[in-house]
Amino acid sequence: MLDIIDKGRRVRIYTQMNDIGDPKNNQLLFPAKVASKLNLTTKQMHRRLIDLLLRVKRFEVYDPDYTVVQDKAYQQWGPEEADIRIDCLVTDARQKVIDIRPYRKVRTQVKVSLHMVNVLxxxxxxxxxxxxxxxxxxxxGQGTLIPPNVPLESESVQTSLGGDYERALTKAFDAAVERIDQIMRPVGRVTFVAGNSISMFGGIQHxxxxxxxxxxxxxxxxxxxDGYERLIGVQPIARARxxxxxxxxxxxxxxxxxxxxxPMDGDYAVLTDxxxxxxxNR
Known part of the structure; x- marks a missing residue:
């Protein structure tokens, strides 16, 4: 990612949501019509993931629906323009009824997989x-609580179960964005050195x-x-605050x-562990 900071821009991420799980499978306790009512669609949940990535404030994030206006015409922004492509997939989603007499409580678990590729x-x-x-x-305080004598199939319970799934999926997305933020560590470039003072290109937006x-x-x-310079090693020079x-x-x-x-002009800097x-801050 050193080439990106050399160009003075942020990391460009192209995201694609392949599947958020099928409410018709026997591991989820609410039907597809409830998912439709709550707008639990792949497109809507993909938008949620993008919003969480944008909240990090140091990535440019795009998806298959992103377009730009150029020469008074709309042009789609494709994955080839990105630095990193992320394919997101819900690999498992299930709900389980737990007996806490006289009530019943529902536990929802959603597993998400992120496939990340260097586009270049x-x-x-x-x-x-x-x-x-x-x-x-x-x-x-979490999870649908079902009172005695209220059937699982009641409309209010089914709607609540759909909401539980949305919250569990959002928590998985939160964890995914946190991992991406940790893995793709902020990088800057030294521009000036005087004594024990360093100026660095790399700030809040990075x-x-x-x-x-x-x-x-x-x-x-x-x-x-082959005509291309490749990174063959890095050498630690200093630690700074x-x-x-x-x-x-x-x-x-x-x-x-x-x-x-x-330290000298042209060195790089990366956030410590x-x-x-x-x-x-978010």
Missing amino acids: TGAILFDSDVAVEGVWGDVQ GFQGGDEIVVFRAHRKDMG CDGVGSDLSQCTVLRIEPSQQ ESARGMR
């Missing part, structure tokens, strides 16, 4: 798909926040004989420098 190289980003799940009904700690590193590239973070630029203070090294695991 065609390579899968990870050894396997990113798998997450969302559960609704494990804690008090995912950095005030107080973040970064690792400054040097990228080593080599022409492999982002004291002032703007929209595009950040001012950082060097905390530690590797022996015999010195500790900052990535900390609380991130």
